[in-house]
Structures are given as C-alpha cells and as structure tokens.
Amino acid sequence: MTSNFITFDSNVFAFGESTSKHHIGFQYDTASDRIFAGVLSSGAISTTVFTFGDEFYIGSNAYSLPLVDGISTNVLATDGAGTVSWVPATSGPTGHTGATGADSTITGLTGPVGPIGSIGPTGPTGSTGPTGSTGSTGFTGPTGSIGFTGATGPFEVLAAPVIASYCSSTIQTIVTTGTPQVMTLTTTNFNQGTTLTGPTGTYTRIYVSSQGKYQINFAVQLQNTSGNQVFSRTFLKKNGAFVANTSSSSTLSAGTNYVQTSPQIIVEMNAEDYIEVWVSSTASVTAYAISNSPSVMINITQIR
Numbered sequence: 001m002t003s004n005f006i007t008f009d010s011n012v013f014a015f016g017e018s019t020s021k022h023h024i025g026f027q028y029d030t031a032s033d034r035i036f037a038g039v040l041s042s043g044a045i046s047t048t049v050f051t052f053g054d055e056f057y058i059g060s061n062a063y064s065l066p067l068v069d070g071i072s073t074n075v076l077a078t079d080g081a082g083t084v085s086w087v088p089a090t091s092g093p094t095g096h097t098g099a100t101g102a103d104s105t106i107t108g109l110t111g112p113v114g115p116i117g118s119i120g121p122t123g124p125t126g127s128t129g130p131t132g133s134t135g136s137t138g139f140t141g142p143t144g145s146i147g148f149t150g151a152t153g154p155f156e157v158l159a160a161p162v163i164a165s166y167c168s169s170t171i172q173t174i175v176t177t178g179t180p181q182v183m184t185l186t187t188t189n190f191n192q193g194t195t196l197t198g199p200t201g202t203y204t205r206i207y208v209s210s211q212g213k214y215q216i217n218f219a220v221q222l223q224n225t226s227g228n229q230v231f232s233r234t235f236l237k238k239n240g241a242f243v244a245n246t247s248s249s250s251t252l253s254a255g256t257n258y259v260q261t262s263p264q265i266i267v268e269m270n271a272e273d274y275i276e277v278w279v280s281s282t283a284s285v286t287a288y289a290i291s292n293s294p295s296v297m298i299n300i301t302q303i304r
Contacts, residue, residue, distance in 0.1 A: 012025055012026070012027045012028075012044075013025060013026045013027075024037070024038070024039065025037075025038070025039070027044065034057075061082065062082050063078070063082050063083075063084050064082055064083045064084060065084050066084065066085050066086055069086075070086030071086075073088060073089050074086040074087060074088060074089065075087060075088075075089045159210060160192060160193065161192075161193070161212075161301070161302040161303075162192060162193035162194060162208050162209060162210060162212070162214070162300065162301075162302040163190065163192050163193070163300065163301050163302065164188075164190060164191045164192060164193070164194040164206065164299070164300045165188075165189035165190045165191075165297075165298070165299045165300075166185040166187065166188055166189065166191075166196060166206065166297070166298050167185065167186070167187050167189060167294035167296060167297040167298070168183065168184055168185050168186045168187065168287070168289065168294055168295050168296040168297075169186055169187055169289050169294055169295070170184070170186055170289060170295060171286050171287065171288055171289050171295060172184060172286060172287040172295055172296070173225075173284075173285075173286045173287075174279055174280070174281050174284070174285050174286065174287075177281060177282055177283055177284065178280065178281075178282060179280065180235075180278045180279065180280040181278065181279055181280065182204045182237075182276050182277070182278050183204065183220065183276070183277040183278065183279060183287060183295075183296040184198075184202060184203055184204055184296075185203050185204065185206075185296060185298070186203065187294070193208065193209040193210065193302070194206050194207060194208055194209065194300060195207040195209075204276050204277075205274040205275070205276055206274055206275050206276075206298070206300060207272055207273070207274045208269050208271065208272075208273055208274075208275075208300070208302070209271060209272075210271050210302070211269065211270045211271050212268075212269065212302045212303070212304055213266055213267070213268050213269075213302070213303050213304050214266065214267050214268070214269055214300055214301065214302050214303065215264070215265075215266050215300075215301045215303050216236065216246075216264070216265050216266070216267055216275065216298065216299070216300050216301075217262065217263075217264045217298070217299045218234070218236065218262070218263060218277050218296075218297065218298040218299075219260055219261065219262035219296070219297045219298075220234045220260070220261050220277065220279055220287050220295070220296050221258060221259075221260045221287060221288050221289070221293060221294070221295055221296075222250060222252060222258065222259050222260070222261070222279070222281075222285050222286070222287060222288065223252075223256055223257070223258050223285060223286045223287075223288035224252035224253070224254070224255060224256060224257050224283075224284075224285055225256065225284045225285060225286055226254070226283040226284040226285070227254055227255075228254055228283055229251065229252065229253055229254055230251070230252040230281055230282055230283040230284075230285055231249070231250075231251055231252075231281065231282045232249070232250050232251075232252060232259075232261075232279065232280065232281040232282070232285055233247055233248070233249050233250075233279070233280050233281070234247070234248050234250075234261045234263070234277065234278070234279050235247040235248070235278055236265065236267070236275055236276065236277060236278070237275070237276045237278055238267060238269065238273060238274070238275055238276075239273055239274060240276075243265070243267060243275075245265065246263060246265045246267075247263075248261040248262075248263040252285065258288065266303070275298075275300070277296055277298055
C-alpha cells in the first residue's frame with residue numbers, strides 16, 4: 001500500500017501514513033536505557049503506551065516483574081506499589097450451604113385392630129362319681145446314675161515369707177564422736193522379699209515387700225582406736241526414726257579391744273518400710289572386719 005510508510009531513524013522505528021506522521025513507533029532512550037512504545041509525531045514519541053527497561057511501564061505506572069519463572073500453579077500478583085511477583089493460585093470463597101429441609105412430621109396411619117372373638121358359655125358341672133378303692137403301690141423305679149463331681153475350687157496360694165541376711169566385710173570408721181552414723185552393707189547372703197538400697201551410692205536400707213511382724217537380729221563388731229575408755233551404742237531405725245528398745249550399749253576399755261553387740265528384737269513393719277543399723281560413740285571407734293568376721297551383720301525373718 002503506497003500510502004503507508006515504514007521509517008528508520010537513529011533511535012526510532014515507526015509505521016505510519018507519512019514520514020512526518022506515524023500511528024505507532026518504538027524509540028530507544030539512551031538516557032534511561034528504555035524502549036518506549038506509543039504514538040510518534042515528527043520523529044518523537046508523543047503519547048507513551050508502554051515502556052520496556054529494568055521496569056515495565058504502562059502509561060506512567062511502573063511495574064517490577066520477577067526475573068525468574070514461577071511454578072505451574074503460580075499466578076502474578078501486585079502489592080499495590082508496582083512490585084509484581086509469583087504467588088500460589090487460591091480458590092474463590094466457598095458458597096453458602098443451602099438450608100436443610102424440614103423433617104416430615106406426618107405419622108403414617110395405624111392399621112385397624114382385629115375383632116376379639118366371643119367366649120362360649122360354660123357347660124353344667126357333672127355329678128361326683130363314687131370313690132374308688134385305693135390301688136396297690138407300684139414298683140419303685142430304678143435309681144438314677146450319680147452325676148459328675150464338680151471341679152475343685154482353686155487353692156489359696158500363700159506368699160512366701162520375707163527372709164534375708166546381709167553383712168559388711170569393710171571397716172567403717174565412726175567419723176564424728178557423739179553423732180550417730182548409719183552402717184553400710186556390702187554383701188547379700190540370702191534374700192527373699194527384701195531390697196537393699198539407700199541414698200545415692202550407698203547401701204544402708206533394707207526394704208520389706210509385705211506387712212507383718214519381723215524378727216531382726218543384728219550385730220556390730222566394734223574396735224576401740226582411741227587411747228581412752230569408750231562408751232558406744234548400737235540401735236535400729238525404721239523409716240528414719242529410732243526404734244524403741246533396740247539399743248545395745250557397750251563399754252570399750254583403752255587400747256584396741258573388740259566388742260560385738262548382737263541385739264535381737266521383733267519389729268512390726270508395713271510393705272515398703274525400711275530398716276537401718278546405726279552406731280554412736282563417745283570417742284574414736286570402728287566397725288571392724290577381719291577374715292570371716294564381718295563388721296556388721298543383720299538377719300530379717302517374717303514370723304507372721
């Protein structure tokens with residue numbers, strides 16, 4: 001078409017009716033490093049439609065587009081200040097649920113009850129006949145077989161009595177004179193129904209597993225390590241409290257005399273109660289152990 005022109009200039013590429021009037025053109029602006037698209041007049045953009053560069057312009061509004069593609073479910077969204085980014089597509093709001101129809105209140109008809117038949121008349125009572133003679137007694141029938149014997153009920157299983165024996169093969173020094181000190185046990189000779197434990201790292205407490213009365217024998221072999229006469233005392237504690245009538249007193253003369261105290265007592269205990277052996281002295285003594293002779297020994301027997 002001879003009336004249309006395509007022209008090129010240094011920074012302009014345009015289509016139009018003549019060299020001086022163009023309907024659309026593209027012009028590169030070296031100052032802003034952008035390409036403008038719009039209506040050209042006399043070789044320059046007179047009305048900008050959109051612009052290409054670091055940002056995308058439509059008219060005078062600038063938009064910053066993301067430099068990488070989004071994933072297949074993304075859409076472009078603007079923040080209202082010209083920044084456009086990829087965001088996940090969201091579904092539109094769920095429409096309101098329609099109202100539930102009212103339950104029917106109509107009860108079906110009950111079928112008719114059938115008629116009750118009439119009772120016939122009672123007939124007349126007949127006359128009483130004569131009393132007959134008593135017949136002879138019939139034979140006795142055979143005796144029935146004896147039924148099976150039912151199963152024997154379970155026997156009551158009695159728990160084994162608590163019985164235990166512990167001792168210590170180590171020498172134990174009474175550290176502070178006049179202050180009672182608990183004795184440590186290191187060896188289990190026999191155990192049935194007790195637990196030996198104590199504060200962290202110690203074995204001083206014997207716990208029993210059932211309630212009952214217990215006969216307790218305990219012995220402590222004491223050595224006088226001072227140069228003076230020593231008064232000492234051994235006794236039991238239950239759950240941390242002194243057990244009455246379990247104390248045994250000894251007097252050790254100067255030198256290295258050995259005295260063994262061995263009280264015997266009956267103590268009532270509940271399940272999970274514990275017992276301990278304690279010693280106090282007025283001067284330096286030790287619970288002394290030698291070959292086959294422990295420093296401390298205790299035997300516990302449940303008697304009922």
